[in-house]
Amino acid sequence: MKKHLLALLSILLIFSVVLAGCSEEKAEETKSKSQLDIVKKRGKLVGGVNADIPGFGYVASDGSYSGMDVDITKAIAAAIFGDPDAVEYRPLSAEERFIAVQTGEVDVLARNTTYTTSRDASVGLAFAPVTFYDGQGMMVREDSGIKSLKDLQGTRIAVESGTTTELNLADQMRKLGVTYEPVVFDSQDAAIAAYEEGSVDGFTTDRSGLVSRRSTLAKPDEHFILSEVLSKEPLAPSVKDGDSKWVGVVTWTVYALIQAEEYGITQGNVDTFIDSEDPEIRRFLGVEGDLGEQLGLPKDFVVQIIKAVGNYGEVYNRHLGPDTVFDLDRGPNELWTNGGLMYSPPFR
Template sequence: MKRSTLRLAAAIGLATALAAPAFAADTLQTIRERGKIICGTSPGVAGFSLQDANGRWEGFDTDICRALAAIIFNDTEKAAFVPLTSKDRLIALQAGEIDVLPRTTTWTLARNAGQGVTFTAVNYYDGQGFMVTKKLGVTSAAQLGGASICVAQGTTSELNLADYFRKLGAEYEPAAFSTSEEAMKAYEAGRCDAYTTDVSALSAVKMKLQAPDAHVILPEIISKEPLGPWVRTGDETWFNLVRWTVFALVNAEELGITKANLQEMLKSPNPEIKRFLGRDGKMGEAMGVSNDWVVRVIAAVGNYGESFERHLGAKSRLHLARGPNELWSRGGIQYSPPFR
């Protein structure tokens, strides 16, 4: 082989090695050897991820992590949670400090390209809004020209805010804070006229204010915020397992399989249900887990609708409507690819 060819091969090998993200080789095996899965979470957003009185993490996002722990260990308590700020969340994932990031993090091109992280699947369709005090006398976001607005740094909310006022042709005074918690406290203290973030988070924040009824969430939705779990780029097996875990929750609801009727559904002669629950075929083995992996997911956290209602919907303190998160067959856009 000529020296020029050898140099070219070496250069290609070096470039490939440099392009490959660290810690992405075999996440599933690393988790098994460690004996637990480590998940990134928010410091505390009601409905999505919040510690209860006993310090146990609960929420719509943490259900994803507990479902993965059930798949791998058949034990939802083998899930550890690391609270991360908006600025630190993707960095922690890139660095291998966590295995997966099921934390209110919007899917965008800039994040998905060139940062060593990959979005898996949408588990919540959200949008950005504004909250103001009723005494401000504002009924529309279009009336916020000249207002000071609290926002968290390192978020899509910060960028959307700037875009919105550029399109509106109005001035505003940004008041950016390191964390969402700091931004919320500054708003409550009257340091800014409005607070902006995802509408679901605004609903959670409003409950924490000393006088919730003194505040109102304005009707405008100024952005698309598809939220869901992230993984490091370069580990296709782990990516597929996390992605299809989200889809399994949705598909279970589509098929009418719940935590309560799971054992009865395991007896179903329906070929689609048999395949989905691992009684026919070897879809689990193809992803490096047991063929009853979907059964473990449903037994642990129920289906998508059950998780939504428990943490965000009618059975929760937030009482959020399903909206676009309703199944596609019921007027929403939540949709699972076929399990076949």
Template sequence: MKFGKVLFAAAAATAMTTAAQAGTLDDVKARGELNCGVATPLPGFAAPNAENVWEGLDVDVCRAVAAAVFGDPMKVKITPTTSKERFTVLQSGEIDLLARNTTWTLSRDVNLGFEFVGINYYDGQGFLVNKSLGVSSATELDGASVCVQTGTTTELNLADYFRAQGMQYETVPVATAEEGAKVYDEGRCDVYTTDASGLYSLRSTLSAPDEQIVLPEIISKEPLGPLVRHGDQQWGDIARWTLNAMIIAEELGITSANIDEMSSSNNPSVLRLIGAEGNMGEQLGLDAKWAYNVVKNVGNYGESFKRNLTDTLNIERGLNAQWKDGGLVYAPPMR
């Protein structure tokens, strides 16, 4: 009898797991679009262009997942979120995926009920100052007023750094990058701190960008990546392998321009990615050409990086180069 109860409990757990796995993908398909959360405008990562179409490195993750599911990268509803509200809108189900320059930490991964599905930008926290301040190092910022977004790891890193250096500072809290840029530009704080990528993005929006310098110190590790809710393994796998497909495509030399020519390749890894061999799509619950649709419509990781960050903000690959080029970008094999 006890054994029967164990079997029943196991069967019930399996049924619940299966239902959970099917949930988000079915919901997205029934709705006809992906709901994706991004940053409030942060040039290079998520911002509307002149035609009011959202674009950026993080937006490309949203569009890539839409391309994997629908074959159409535009079947996305973009929802800008502040650092304070981003987790709430994901947990509530208002969005299906959060791709918003969010740092992967233990507490967020374990205690908040989320699952990070990869890293699409390796970053670190830095400091932006006006040249008129006359400093060349963060160690000279004792007594400075510092603009910092609330509800972020940036706040905690700032406190740790100044404490370790034995320095004092005054916090000037801001809710969004846009607000922070305005406050900093008006001179209401001496320093702006966030991820270094965000500093370059913010600097491009200021009234006198050439008068601003990013100090050399990087005071933290900030692995930024997209995340989904816990409890839906299939949806997490789809988001994870969509990002991996963009990374692998670059490694294999597959681009949005040449992918149609790759059907004649003799490389099994290429043929698996474009859906000419294997059953990768079936394993994910997607069409065989899911990864083809991602690369064809959005591009590989390098194309996305160049278009959104190098060409617009002059951000070089650095740590975000492919592993074979001395960077940290690396994806597990697709086989």
């Protein structure tokens, strides 16, 4: 009996060693390769997106993904392949998004992810530039007489469970010395329903979310978003850490969108700029120089991006701008030349 057990154990041991050996070999194989090469070989980009945040990611009636984060993904695909549709979308939940990046299930994560220290350092993500500066806000009823966070003393406030908004609210209120009663909901839909029927006095989430939710209320004018911002929520696309070539591609795709707006290059007029005499624009559009090749991309990658989704302002307006239900003010998402934070380093 003992002998049998020993034999069994040794067989198991050999198996595990063999298996471990297999996985290490595989890991080394992929290590030397940049994700960019993998994506190019595969012929399409796998983009991790959110499919249930209004304005940023949703499924349109024809079944296609749409939204601001989706357009960022399309821009990256256009930069690599010249084809914005060479993307396979993977809708990710908040819980699985980071693991999906770490394991290489998705090449890029463009899913309303706040850029924070710990996510950069310990979660093992590398962030591209911020594509949307958001901040947590607070919505109250106009007739409640609440004008600032301090007036919220003793009120009931609806928050979504398990999010940073819950923690931020607690931090801010403690700082101000305001006591309140947090009413925790499982989803935004439930929270806004409770707010609308009046069982809570305030509702807090990201300001972009507040604006979109307010537009769905029966009488949007009776609700008011406080001017104070409870937290900074810079949302940025991210990729797996330790692959500078691939980070570079995503980073400069985002910058290209911003820079194009600064030059006034749009989806409609990009062709007229190709003959431009301006050396900066000629370099930017790849008519001169080899910026594209340095990044491992086609020479005219910027032209492809703009043809696919337009410049940053166009992307913003298409999903959040005045023609949409959100009508969200550009605010910090305005170009630096107009007093905002959107700034691209020079393309040279």
